[in-house]
Amino acid sequence: MVDFELIKSLQSPNHTRIVHLVMDGLGGLPRDLDGKTELEAAHTPHLDALAARSQLGLAVPVGPGITPGSGPAHLALFGYDPIRYDIGRGVLEALGIGFDLQPEDIAVRGNFCTVDEQGLIIDRRAGRISTEFNRQIVALLRQIELPGVQTFVETVKEYRFVLVLRPTAGQTLHANVSDTDPQQLGVPPLPARARDEASEPTAALLNDWLAAARQILKDHPPANSLNLRGVAKDPGLPKFPEVYGLRAAAIATYPMYRGVARLVGMDVIPVAGEEVEAEVEALQAHWDEYDYFFFHVKKTDSAGEDGDFERKMAVIEHVDQVVVPAILALQPDVLIVTGDHSTPSSLRSHSWHPVPTLFWSRTGRADGIAEFGERACGRGSLGVFPATDEMPLALGHALRLTKYGA
């Protein structure tokens, strides 16, 4: 675990620039054809040449055998122990739709469901209603008013929505409140229950809101009821720029990654489009303003989730051709190329497998392995290492930490 107080006490600012290039779900598994992973099969001359001058290793996001979600995986890359620092589900869901969450907001995931005449749940996902239908009923739910809070209801997709309570009377709400989803059929939804005294007002507000919402929804089958889950608040994480002494910027196209970066205190740079070319332009435009750039590539993960080996290869090749040379042309002092977790096409999902990672800097010892891939990284001198080590290592490579002790 990174000792934030120690790192803070050793900060020694200089003019170096660090780029953290994160290909989401980068790690993969071998295909039958030739036993190669997506990254190994991809033609990546720029990454391979960079690898020859770098240190390689395999990063473990959370722990051995543990498959991380996107939130914990990114926290780890930023140096935050993802077990200790927990971003609640409600907050992640709100960030995921780009909701401008404020520190005092209570964020909750919502699911529409179907209940029978006795009020017993018969479909926990309301027949997976369309996103369009979701928008119509969410518009109705926005009419509900609660005392002392402003409420926001936002469509996510299909049967999922987000509810946010924002205190308007200067009061503090607490988020230690249980889910209402009983996770089984044939029983009624549970009430929201406070797990500590301080959270009782929140539970009461949520139960009032649920009662009003069910009154509205009873005429809108199959979404004639609903459940709330993952009641959460901004966890108040230590701030990345303060911990590391870095002016930090995030370049990402998906709301959730922008949201997590904002939670740790990075500036989120506007990107004009969804393509990596637009992200590169954003990097170039803001190069002089920051010491650290988190550069996120989403489509590696999407391809893996779709089980599309060839498309994941193609995304990696595109990053190799477009992004890597553009970053190097800016002459950074430290470049880390990694992923937040593995998303093997063969599994069509996130997985626990350690993530191929490369550290290049002017002050590193190159391993001399001229290939960037899972097995090549397994032979690297970084070994299998916790992803939370990446930021302290980056600061070391950038000579941004002074000596500890005499």
Added chain:
Amino acid sequence: MVDFELIKSLQSPNHTRIVHLVMDGLGGLPRDLDGKTELEAAHTPHLDALAARSQLGLAVPVGPGITPGSGPAHLALFGYDPIRYDIGRGVLEALGIGFDLQPEDIAVRGNFCTVDEQGLIIDRRAGRISTEFNRQIVALLRQIELPGVQTFVETVKEYRFVLVLRPTAGQTLHANVSDTDPQQLGVPPLPARARDEASEPTAALLNDWLAAARQILKDHPPANSLNLRGVAKDPGLPKFPEVYGLRAAAIATYPMYRGVARLVGMDVIPVAGEEVEAEVEALQAHWDEYDYFFFHVKKTDSAGEDGDFERKMAVIEHVDQVVVPAILALQPDVLIVTGDHSTPSSLRSHSWHPVPTLFWSRTGRADGIAEFGERACGRGSLGVFPATDEMPLALGHALRLTKYGA
């Protein structure tokens, strides 16, 4: 972190001998000429042959990216978590000049400085006065007497000195006292302030001493005032011989390393000279009396600090030619060759880079890598490991720990 209680409970004495050969600042960085580090470029036939029969790895002294001072780095080699076990600056400074520090002594670093007519600091280092002038004014400061303590004032060099207070009335003094150096110009020195009630008598003594010292110094510009920093006491570390069940000896020529070894309870063997040949003679002379030898080589670090790649190579080659064969001729059971940290010539300073390390024993599994160097160690089976693991591993290799559990 080493579990000292566990290790103690498993001690299983035998007649093995362990040698811990520490080349200070051993790790390096590649030079442009051929991409080799100092250790890789050095001609080291004995170390290479030994490597072929050893396990190799890269030791991390404090943590990823953290550059250690000599004190913390050596504590780590001896198995002490260098974050948890802190040797105060005053103690390190006293040890560094070979002062015979006692457990109840309060040790303080002192700096002579220059103040103007209003008593405001105009030079924090008193124009870097000569060591000779330092000796003259230190002699005057020895006249100051304080109630209930014996005082020692010792020249370090230039503007630096050490002050030690030794209780004579059986009382215990505490060291939680702030620095008087405001670390800026144009302001007066601060008083010494106790940070807890128990340290108030110490702060009062130091302030009395400061007042008397300034009275004496006022006629000795540019050293017409002074500051005290790093008030500290022997931290009362767990004792190495007790923790590991080893009769332990230190062979080192520089006072600081002898001092740290003494703080952890090793016997410090006299060495007749500054050269490694004299250290080898000391090893041979005391071979039968100890189970463990800490053998320290200073000049690798000095050459690195001077930015002298060739000289660092030459020191390593000399150790290879003289020290390694002499140790092997004594037929140890375990030989560890390592450094306390890296001191790359290209950086002219300590650095965070992991340290090439070799474990040879009769009961090890040789990696079969016939080269001792940074990259070779990066391929070794020890991987990247905490330096604090070296002592437990040494005991394992020496078969000095009994089975844990049934």
